[in-house]
Amino acid sequence: MIAEIGLVLLWLAAALAMLQLLSGAWSLTGKDGTDELRAETAGMVRPVAVMQGVLAALSFAMLAWLFVRTDLSVLLVALNSHSDKPFIFKLAGTWGNHEGSMLLWATVMGLAGALVALVERRLPEKTIVATLAAQAFVSLGFYAFLLFSSNPFERISPVPADGNGLNPLLQDIGLAFHPPTLYFGYVGLSVAFSFAVGALITREVGPAFARAMRPWVLGAWIFLTVGITAGSYWAYYELGWGGWWFWDPVENASLMPWLAATALLHSAGVLAARDALRTWTIMLGVVAFSMSMVGTFLVRSGILTSVHAFAVDPERGSFILVLLAIYIGGALTLFGLRAATVTEGKQFAAVSREASLVFNNVALTAILAIVLLGTLYPLVTEAFGTRVSIGPPYFNPMGAVFALPMMVVMAIGPLLRWRDDRFGRVGRALILPGLATIAVLVATLVLAPGIGVLPLLGLALAVGLAIASVIPLFGRNLRRTPLPIWGMVVSHLGLAVAVGGMASESAFSTERLVAAQVGDTVTVGPWSIELAAVEPVAGPNWTALQADMQASYEGGAPTQMLPQSRTFTSPPQTTSESALHTRWNGQLYTVIGELGEDGRWQLRLWWKPFVPLIWLGGLLVALGGALALVGRIISGWRRQYQARRIAMRREERPVGDLR
Amino acid sequence: MSAPDTAKRPSRWAIWLPLGLFALLCALVAWGLANPGSTEVESRMIGQPLPAIELPQAVEENPGVTLAGARESGPRLLNIWASWCVPCIVEAPVLEELKARGVAIDGVAIRDKSEDIEMFLQRNGNPYRGIARDDVSAVQMAIGSSGVPETFVIDADGIIRYQHIGPIMERDIAQIMARLKDAEEPA
Structure with missing residues (x-):
């Protein structure tokens, strides 16, 4: 029933x-x-x-x-x-x-x-x-x-x-909540899309539209940020490959709406505050939602192979494609018909907060295009008869070309005034972050001369941005600082923290792949790890072989690590459960693999300095979004309450037309 | 993209650009959907003899299965299934119908327990001539099958002639019967 x-x-x-x-x-x-x-x-x-x-x-x-x-x-x-x-x-x-x-x-x-x-x-x-x-x-x-x-x-x-x-x-508590989180994000973007369509139809593209749409974009963006962060951490500890981002089509599918939503969020801010960037904001509203549809399509249709292949069904793919064509094609046609009637709104100078936001919008859009192209590239080449796959060698440098300048602008932009400003006015504030960036550059080159260019720049800029991001709070009364400003500061700081973690992970990780007998001791980075025992254990619907490892950091007291190789009964499948140990300065990552014929166990061990910063940063970004959202909602309520009181007073003594 | 800080109104050309790009994207993925050949995994074993793997008998009721060696009187089906597999339940009545048409079906139960297999047969019928148990997916690996259920047409000489991926549905019966007929002629 x-x-x-x-x-x-x-x-x-x-x-x-x-x-x-x-x-x-x-x-x-x-x-x-x-x-x-x-x-x-x-x-x-x-x-x-x-x-x-x-x-x-x-x-x-x-x-x-x-x-x-x-x-x-x-x-x-x-x-x-x-x-x-x-x-x-x-x-x-x-x-x-x-x-x-x-x-x-x-x-x-x-x-x-x-x-x-x-x-x-x-x-x-x-x-x-x-x-x-x-x-x-x-x-x-x-x-x-x-x-x-x-x-x-x-x-x-x-x-x-x-x-x-x-x-x-998928039997993992983090993952149980990962897809719904992303869905909340996608749906939030669908609301932004509907607002954009509604505003286009009724020709209401202006600050009021941006203010109404912004909380939805912000909410969607928070969920997407949390979803991506959690998904990345899930892939990190559950897949047992030691990496945190694989440029897998499905990961890209969640990243692309995030990039579009980030751009949309900032351009909606400009529209709400300054009545500029009208067409651009509408465009991003359509793009953000189409990216979430494209994401769903890529995941469901199976036209690209990925670790998420369990969700594949070509027939459903065609259905989503038809929906996609109707919605996005329709919206873009409407956009083409109506955009000419939308004026661009207010002008601004080349050095102004608007201009820095435009720069970052363009950079975000470019990164979005790079990710989209990279994701679809295997399909493009397949259309011409060859099968190729592109990975980090394409995405990392191409993305960095835009991401690193964006970080520089992110450091400066929030200090600039709306409409028109001079660099001279903000120059002083930037001395400290600039010096810090240079200091880190030099120190890293001296201490770790073999470091790659991208991790080096990432590390230096992360430190600079982290300092610059809190400068907007200087000279303010912290109690009376509006919540959205706090939100911006926390989010920008979070991004700096995450980039720092990424750079450190890619520059300083050490990996060991060894075959060890029970009783052997192996070293990885500053750790020495003894394989004390391997024993079977059982759970509600699985059995596992569990390694007992005694890990000690620079000869200190040992910590117990218990990685497992799990066998599930329904459906039958084996997964490796990694064991992690987090210190303030990094994470030890251990995986147990197969038993070799000579009675030795395959062990994979990583020491990853400062890697948790990646997810901590992601959470800070989301927290900043949440602060801003709460701030916006409260001020929205206040405005509505005042408007209602004014209306009530007018009703008491009517003056002419009520409208 | 238009430079929003210089143009008062975006040019006509720029406005229709997104729609054009989007149409291109749709065309590309539509092509990708229409040519799914790359996602289908077909066994390279077609035209090859079945490997000689010894498998234990699964239940008392049915004899075991001899994969290779013995010459048979005619073609048969080799059905790879399992009692824990839900699509196999869907397939069961269709296998019964094939049996009623006189097709010999050998079953290999993947990673299964004899009690569970008996339970499955009691509930869903027993269309099999012989049933073997494959506890380590050895047969699957050897003949390049990627999942359960999957069904192979084997001719009298033990050569694999056709592979059907997924459950056999009502609509597939004609195809299977035709392939069995083909397999009566030596390859």
């Missing part, structure tokens, strides 16, 4: 989305205020949007319930769950598969639309109606996808004895 109720709720939600689209679109065809029926229809859009969100959420709750109960008569549950699984992984199974994750997407999108309908009062009603209609249009595609090609509530007969289990690589 639960499955059938869920399906009915899903159909109802889809029907409401259709109603939302049609009533919104129809109400916009008439001229303002000339038609009462149209005005009434427009009034219907908000409540319908709220209801659609609620129904979608209930439908998702039904699916989650089925997974928690492990109802094996539902095909999706049988394929992806197992009665022996711990509760949290049963729940995570709901979205750990294609159908469930699409339902989650539609649900979050519905809820986001509902939230827009409930709280957004700053824009003209017409623009909101157009925005919600656009949002419904996007949602409809996903509902159609669910209902016609990937019904999550499909039954199976006969009922199997037990389920298939979730892919063991």
Whole structure:
């Protein structure tokens, strides 16, 4: 019964989305205020949007319930769950598969639309109606996808004895929350997209539009940042390869929307504050969402091979491609038709905060183009008959060409004034970060002469940027500094920290691949590690061989490390569970591999100085975003509250026309 | 991209550029979808004899499977499956139908337990002539099969003639029967 109720709720939600689209679109065809029926229809859009969100959420709750109960008569549950699984992984199974994750997407999108309908009062009603209609249009595609090609509530007969289990690589608490985090980000960008479309249709591209859109972009960006950071850490400790970023198509698929969202966030800031960069902001709104669709497409369609290959199905790929073509093609056509009517807005000088933001926008867009090209390149060459794959040798230097100058501008930009400024005014503030950069450059060249160019520059610029990023706080009353300023400082500092970690990892890591007998001692970097024992252990749905390693740092007291080679029973698969030990100055990373014929164990050991800074930095970036978001929401409320009080006073003593 | 700080209005050309690029992207990935040949893994063993691997008998009810050596009276199917595999449940009734049409089906259960296999056969029927157990995926490795279920058409001389990846569905029966017929002629 639960499955059938869920399906009915899903159909109802889809029907409401259709109603939302049609009533919104129809109400916009008439001229303002000339038609009462149209005005009434427009009034219907908000409540319908709220209801659609609620129904979608209930439908998702039904699916989650089925997974928690492990109802094996539902095909999706049988394929992806197992009665022996711990509760949290049963729940995570709901979205750990294609159908469930699409339902989650539609649900979050519905809820986001509902939230827009409930709280957004700053824009003209017409623009909101157009925005919600656009949002419904996007949602409809996903509902159609669910209902016609990937019904999550499909039954199976006969009922199997037990389920298939979730892919063991995915049975990890971090990963249980990784895809939903990214989805929240993607959906936030879909709201920004809808706002852009709504503003284009009703010709409302201005500061008010930017202010309404900004919290959504910011929210999406926070989730994407956390998602990418967590995903990178997951790949780092779960795959057991010791790397933290592989330029894998799926990783790139999450990075590209982030780059676009970062650019969008900054250009929306310029639009909100200075009414400049109108077309550019709209364009980025469309690009950011298309990148999240392209990302989903690349992951699902399987046209590129990747470590995430478990999600592949070409038929679904075509469906997403059609959706992509309709949405993005449609939006870009609308953009082409309308952009000529949008003026560029206010002008600014070459040395100004706007100009530095434009520079970084262009740099971010260029990096985005590089990543996109690199990701699709194997496909391009395949079209011409050869199969190639490009990796870090392409991405790292090409990305750095734009990323490193961007860091320099990031250090200067926040110190500049809007509209027009001189370098002379901010020169003094930059002496300290400049000196620090040079000092690190020289010190690194002296102490580690063999260092690569990129890690060297990365390290030096990271230190410079870290200092420069806190300068905007100098001379301010810290208590009265607005939260968005704090957010900017923390985010920029976070980026510097992350880049520092990346540079240190790539410059100073040491790796050992050894075969060792029980009782042997091996060294890696400053560590000496004794393989004390290898013993079998068992978990709820796996068994493992666990190595007991006694690791001691520069002859200090030993720390126990317990890496495992795990064998899962349902479905059968072996994974290696690395064991990590974190010190203030880095991380020791150990993996146990196969047993050789001579009775020696394959061990892989890494010492990675300052590597945790990468993820710490990522989290700081997200924290900065969260601070800014809270600040923006509070000031938005305040403004609305004041506007309402002014309106109330006017109502008390009406003066002429109320509008 | 237009330089937003100089142009009052972006040029017409720049405005349509994104749509053009996007169309190009769509064309490229559509081509990628239409030519999925590279993602299909086909066994290089087609036209090769089955490897001689000794496998234990899986259940009391059915005899074991002799992979290579003995000459048979006609072509047969070699079905790679497992009791823990859900698509195999979908496939089971179709295998029954093939059996009813007189096809000899040998099963190899991958990484499985005899109790589980018996349970599976009780629930979903037993279309097999013989069933062997392959606890280390040795057969899979040897004949280049990438997953379960997979089915191979083997001719009387023990030569692999055709590989079917994924469960055999109702719609695949005609194809399988045709391939079995082909396999009656020596390669």
